[in-house]
Amino acid sequence: MGKKTPAINSSSTADIAFLLLCYFLMTTTMGSQTGLSRRLPPMPDPKQKVEDTKINRRNILQVKINSADRILAGSEPMDVSQLKDKVKEFLSNPTNNPNLPEKEVKEIEGKDYLVSKGVISLQNDRGTSYQAYIAVQNELVKAVNELRDEFSMKEYGRVFAALTEDQQGIVKKAVPQNISEAEPKDVGKKR
Numbered sequence: 001m002g003k004k005t006p007a008i009n010s011s012s013t014a015d016i017a018f019l020l021l022c023y024f025l026m027t028t029t030m031g032s033q034t035g036l037s038r039r040l041p042p043m044p045d046p047k048q049k050v051e052d053t054k055i056n057r058r059n060i061l062q063v064k065i066n067s068a069d070r071i072l073a074g075s076e077p078m079d080v081s082q083l084k085d086k087v088k089e090f091l092s093n094p095t096n097n098p099n100l101p102e103k104e105v106k107e108i109e110g111k112d113y114l115v116s117k118g119v120i121s122l123q124n125d126r127g128t129s130y131q132a133y134i135a136v137q138n139e140l141v142k143a144v145n146e147l148r149d150e151f152s153m154k155e156y157g158r159v160f161a162a163l164t165e166d167q168q169g170i171v172k173k174a175v176p177q178n179i180s181e182a183e184p185k186d187v188g189k190k191r
Contacts, residue, residue, distance in 0.1 A: 059101040067127030087143035091118045119178040
Protein backbone atom coordinates (compact mmCIF):
# COMPACT_ATOMS: atom_id res chain seq x y z
CA MET A 1 0.00 0.00 0.00
CA GLY A 2 1.34 3.41 -1.03
CA LYS A 3 1.26 6.50 1.07
CA LYS A 4 -1.35 9.13 0.19
CA THR A 5 0.03 12.62 -0.42
CA PRO A 6 -1.73 15.04 1.94
CA ALA A 7 -3.89 17.53 0.01
CA ILE A 8 -3.50 21.23 0.65
CA ASN A 9 -6.55 22.73 2.28
CA SER A 10 -7.72 25.42 -0.18
CA SER A 11 -11.01 26.30 1.47
CA SER A 12 -9.66 29.61 2.77
CA THR A 13 -7.99 30.69 -0.51
CA ALA A 14 -11.16 32.41 -1.72
CA ASP A 15 -11.45 34.25 1.60
CA ILE A 16 -7.86 35.48 1.36
CA ALA A 17 -8.35 36.62 -2.25
CA PHE A 18 -11.52 38.49 -1.24
CA LEU A 19 -9.73 40.21 1.66
CA LEU A 20 -6.84 41.23 -0.63
CA LEU A 21 -9.29 42.61 -3.17
CA CYS A 22 -11.06 44.63 -0.46
CA TYR A 23 -7.73 45.91 0.84
CA PHE A 24 -6.59 47.15 -2.59
CA LEU A 25 -9.98 48.73 -3.36
CA MET A 26 -9.88 50.68 -0.09
CA THR A 27 -6.25 51.78 -0.25
CA THR A 28 -5.86 52.59 -3.95
CA THR A 29 -6.59 56.19 -4.88
CA MET A 30 -8.15 56.84 -8.24
CA GLY A 31 -6.68 59.74 -10.17
CA SER A 32 -9.26 62.41 -10.77
CA GLN A 33 -9.86 62.71 -14.49
CA THR A 34 -9.88 66.30 -15.62
CA GLY A 35 -11.43 67.04 -18.98
CA LEU A 36 -11.79 70.19 -21.03
CA SER A 37 -14.19 72.43 -19.15
CA ARG A 38 -16.66 74.18 -21.35
CA ARG A 39 -19.54 76.49 -20.59
CA LEU A 40 -22.30 76.73 -23.14
CA PRO A 41 -23.94 80.11 -23.73
CA PRO A 42 -27.38 80.52 -22.16
CA MET A 43 -30.49 79.69 -24.17
CA PRO A 44 -31.86 82.79 -25.92
CA ASP A 45 -35.02 84.34 -24.52
CA PRO A 46 -37.98 83.33 -26.77
CA LYS A 47 -39.35 86.89 -26.42
CA GLN A 48 -36.08 88.36 -27.69
CA LYS A 49 -36.42 90.59 -30.73
CA VAL A 50 -34.86 89.68 -34.08
CA GLU A 51 -32.87 92.94 -34.07
CA ASP A 52 -31.20 91.93 -30.78
CA THR A 53 -30.10 88.63 -32.33
CA LYS A 54 -28.38 90.48 -35.19
CA ILE A 55 -26.59 92.82 -32.78
CA ASN A 56 -25.44 89.89 -30.61
CA ARG A 57 -23.58 88.28 -33.52
CA ARG A 58 -20.72 90.61 -32.65
CA ASN A 59 -20.36 88.63 -29.40
CA ILE A 60 -19.58 85.34 -31.18
CA LEU A 61 -16.29 84.38 -32.79
CA GLN A 62 -16.72 81.27 -34.93
CA VAL A 63 -13.60 79.13 -35.10
CA LYS A 64 -13.80 76.35 -37.69
CA ILE A 65 -11.34 73.55 -38.46
CA ASN A 66 -11.86 71.79 -41.80
CA SER A 67 -10.91 68.25 -42.81
CA ALA A 68 -7.50 69.50 -44.05
CA ASP A 69 -6.85 70.95 -40.54
CA ARG A 70 -7.06 74.51 -41.86
CA ILE A 71 -8.43 77.07 -39.39
CA LEU A 72 -10.94 79.82 -40.08
CA ALA A 73 -11.48 82.37 -37.28
CA GLY A 74 -14.38 84.66 -38.09
CA SER A 75 -14.00 85.14 -41.82
CA GLU A 76 -10.22 84.95 -42.07
CA PRO A 77 -8.04 81.85 -42.52
CA MET A 78 -5.13 81.64 -40.11
CA ASP A 79 -2.39 79.47 -38.71
CA VAL A 80 -2.86 77.96 -35.26
CA SER A 81 -0.02 80.17 -33.98
CA GLN A 82 -2.09 83.30 -34.77
CA LEU A 83 -5.25 82.06 -33.05
CA LYS A 84 -4.36 82.94 -29.45
CA ASP A 85 -3.78 86.65 -30.24
CA LYS A 86 -6.96 86.80 -32.33
CA VAL A 87 -9.00 85.34 -29.45
CA LYS A 88 -7.37 87.65 -26.90
CA GLU A 89 -8.18 90.71 -29.00
CA PHE A 90 -11.72 89.45 -29.55
CA LEU A 91 -12.44 88.80 -25.87
CA SER A 92 -10.76 91.90 -24.47
CA ASN A 93 -11.89 94.35 -27.20
CA PRO A 94 -9.29 96.90 -26.04
CA THR A 95 -10.38 99.66 -28.46
CA ASN A 96 -14.15 99.17 -27.93
CA ASN A 97 -14.54 98.17 -31.56
CA PRO A 98 -18.28 97.94 -32.44
CA ASN A 99 -17.57 94.72 -34.38
CA LEU A 100 -16.09 93.01 -31.31
CA PRO A 101 -17.99 91.85 -28.19
CA GLU A 102 -19.93 94.14 -25.93
CA LYS A 103 -18.85 94.58 -22.33
CA GLU A 104 -21.26 94.74 -19.44
CA VAL A 105 -20.67 96.06 -15.93
CA LYS A 106 -20.94 93.23 -13.40
CA GLU A 107 -20.67 93.55 -9.65
CA ILE A 108 -18.31 90.86 -8.36
CA GLU A 109 -17.66 90.71 -4.61
CA GLY A 110 -18.74 94.34 -4.13
CA LYS A 111 -16.68 95.81 -6.99
CA ASP A 112 -17.75 96.68 -10.55
CA TYR A 113 -15.87 95.11 -13.47
CA LEU A 114 -16.30 95.36 -17.24
CA VAL A 115 -16.94 91.78 -18.37
CA SER A 116 -16.85 90.68 -22.01
CA LYS A 117 -19.95 89.03 -23.46
CA GLY A 118 -17.73 87.26 -26.01
CA VAL A 119 -18.25 83.58 -26.80
CA ILE A 120 -15.90 81.39 -28.84
CA SER A 121 -17.89 78.94 -30.96
CA LEU A 122 -15.75 76.00 -32.06
CA GLN A 123 -16.82 73.82 -34.99
CA ASN A 124 -14.69 71.05 -36.38
CA ASP A 125 -15.06 68.77 -39.37
CA ARG A 126 -15.59 65.02 -39.04
CA GLY A 127 -12.27 64.63 -40.85
CA THR A 128 -10.32 67.00 -38.56
CA SER A 129 -7.27 65.33 -37.04
CA TYR A 130 -7.12 64.91 -33.29
CA GLN A 131 -3.80 66.80 -33.17
CA ALA A 132 -5.30 69.86 -34.88
CA TYR A 133 -8.35 69.77 -32.62
CA ILE A 134 -6.22 69.65 -29.44
CA ALA A 135 -3.85 72.34 -30.79
CA VAL A 136 -6.82 74.69 -31.33
CA GLN A 137 -8.26 73.86 -27.89
CA ASN A 138 -4.87 74.65 -26.32
CA GLU A 139 -4.70 78.03 -28.04
CA LEU A 140 -8.23 78.96 -26.93
CA VAL A 141 -7.51 78.05 -23.30
CA LYS A 142 -4.08 79.74 -23.48
CA ALA A 143 -5.75 82.98 -24.63
CA VAL A 144 -8.16 82.94 -21.67
CA ASN A 145 -5.36 82.06 -19.24
CA GLU A 146 -3.21 84.96 -20.49
CA LEU A 147 -6.14 87.37 -20.13
CA ARG A 148 -6.67 86.08 -16.58
CA ASP A 149 -2.98 86.55 -15.80
CA GLU A 150 -3.09 90.12 -17.15
CA PHE A 151 -6.21 90.89 -15.09
CA SER A 152 -4.64 89.29 -11.99
CA MET A 153 -1.45 91.33 -12.36
CA LYS A 154 -3.47 94.53 -12.74
CA GLU A 155 -5.77 93.81 -9.77
CA TYR A 156 -3.51 91.90 -7.36
CA GLY A 157 0.07 92.23 -8.64
CA ARG A 158 0.44 88.45 -9.06
CA VAL A 159 -0.31 85.88 -11.75
CA PHE A 160 -3.55 83.89 -11.57
CA ALA A 161 -1.91 80.69 -10.22
CA ALA A 162 -0.42 82.62 -7.26
CA LEU A 163 -3.79 84.03 -6.12
CA THR A 164 -5.92 82.72 -3.27
CA GLU A 165 -8.93 80.57 -4.12
CA ASP A 166 -11.30 83.49 -3.48
CA GLN A 167 -9.27 85.82 -5.69
CA GLN A 168 -9.19 83.18 -8.44
CA GLY A 169 -12.98 82.97 -8.21
CA ILE A 170 -13.25 86.72 -8.79
CA VAL A 171 -10.89 86.56 -11.78
CA LYS A 172 -12.84 83.64 -13.31
CA LYS A 173 -16.04 85.70 -13.11
CA ALA A 174 -14.36 88.83 -14.49
CA VAL A 175 -12.65 86.90 -17.33
CA PRO A 176 -15.04 84.02 -18.11
CA GLN A 177 -14.06 81.11 -20.35
CA ASN A 178 -17.04 80.95 -22.69
CA ILE A 179 -16.15 78.31 -25.27
CA SER A 180 -19.03 76.56 -26.98
CA GLU A 181 -18.56 73.45 -29.10
CA ALA A 182 -20.89 72.35 -31.86
CA GLU A 183 -21.28 68.79 -33.09
CA PRO A 184 -18.68 67.90 -35.76
CA LYS A 185 -19.89 68.14 -39.35
CA ASP A 186 -18.53 68.79 -42.82
CA VAL A 187 -17.35 72.40 -42.35
CA GLY A 188 -15.07 72.40 -45.34
CA LYS A 189 -13.64 70.15 -48.00
CA LYS A 190 -9.95 69.40 -48.49
CA ARG A 191 -8.29 71.76 -50.92
